Amino acid sequence: DAGITQSPRHKVTETGTPVTLRCHQTENHRYMYWYRQDPGHGLRLIHYSYGVKDTDKGEVSDGYSVSRSKTEDFLLTLESATSSQTSVYFCAISGGLADYEQYFGPGTRLTVT
Amino acid sequence: TQLLEQSPQFLSIQEGENLTVYCNSSSVFSSLQWYRQEPGEGPVLLVTVVTGGEVKKLKRLTFQFGDARKDSSLHITAAQTGDTGLYLCAGGLESNYQLIWGAGTKLIIKP
Numbered sequence: 001d002a003g004i005t006q007s008p009r010h011k012v013t014e015t016g017t018p019v020t021l022r023c024h025q026t027e028n029h030r031y032m033y034w035y036r037q038d039p040g041h042g043l044r045l046i047h048y049s050y051g052v053k054d055t056d057k058g059e060v061s062d063g064y065s066v067s068r069s070k071t072e073d074f075l076l077t078l079e080s081a082t083s084s085q086t087s088v089y090f091c092a093i094s095g096g097l098a099d100y101e102q103y104f105g106p107g108t109r110l111t112v113t
Numbered sequence: 114t115q116l117l118e119q120s121p122q123f124l125s126i127q128e129g130e131n132l133t134v135y136c137n138s139s140s141v142f143s144s145l146q147w148y149r150q151e152p153g154e155g156p157v158l159l160v161t162v163v164t165g166g167e168v169k170k171l172k173r174l175t176f177q178f179g180d181a182r183k184d185s186s187l188h189i190t191a192a193q194t195g196d197t198g199l200y201l202c203a204g205g206l207e208s209n210y211q212l213i214w215g216a217g218t219k220l221i222i223k224p
Contacts, residue, residue, distance in 0.1 A: 031210050042216040043156075043201070050210070058211075090155050100144050100205035102212060104155030 003027055004105040006091050012111045019078040021108050023091030025071075030095035032074040033102065034058075034066060036087040043090070049074055081112045116140075117204050119215035127223050128194055134187045134218045136202035144205035145178050145185045146212070149198045156201055192222045 003026035013019050023032060034046040035058075045058030047066040055066050063085060065077045078085055088109050092102040117138045126132055136145065144163045148156035160169050162178035162185065169176045173196075175188040189196055199219050203212040 033211075040216075043214045045211065048211065092155075094210060098144075098161065099210040100212060101146065101158055101161055102203075103158065107153070107155050 004091060004093055004103060006089075006105040006108050008108060009106065010109045012113060013081050014113055015082055016080050019081050019110065019112075021076045021089055021091075021110070023074040023076070023105055025074075025093050027093060027096065027103075028071060029093040029103075030071075031093060031099065032068065033092040033094075034064070034074065034076045035090045035092065036060065036085075037090060037107075038087050046076065046089075078110075081110075083112050086110060086112045117202060117213050117215040119200075119202055119218050121218060122216065123219045123221075125221040125223065126192060129191055132189050132192060132220070134200055134202075134220070135184070136186070136204075136215050137184045138204060138213070139183065140204065140206075140213070141182050142204035142213070143182070143207040145182070146203045146205070147176055147185070147187055148201040148203065150201060150217075151198050156199075192220075194222045194224050196220060197222045 005024045007022045033048045035043045037043050044060045046064050049055045049068040067075045088107050090107045091105040094102045120135050146161045147159045149159050150156040160176045165180045165182045167178045173190045177186050199217045201217045202215040
């Protein structure tokens, strides 16, 4: 299994508060991704990174920012959480033998009240 | 906008039956992957197909990539309760390393 951890695994927060989710990998893979998964929508890409300090937006990036200061860490920040950001968030990595094969972390369940 | 349509969205069958899940698009993909996700966990890669017409087998699971590389199927023979889960297909594009995801097929195998 790819070495990917996410923290926290569960979080409940109030509307308007900032939240940071962390993804940590031990595989030295180049690419990292943040997805959200909601019933009826499947996996939707929020942001991705193609190297240290190199990031770009995905299809649902509004309200989210990311940072990657080290190869192994990719942070997702909700600047001011809203109830519509209640979701399960997955981090994924790729960049092994096949760049397109993604390996996922265990997910973070975020509830915004 | 590239889309990957999966069907059926939901399938509930008895143990021992066969089933097929489909993934279709109007786009050509350089690769097509199938993932399986269990409740409370992240998706796990099952297989990648890259050549038009390619067939791969993983025990009772057979994966096929269409000749034109626009579609794929997953066939499960003699389904078992352990096959229960959400099956996701994802298409890779030549131009970048991102994936186009299908919405998933929720499969329930009843004992």
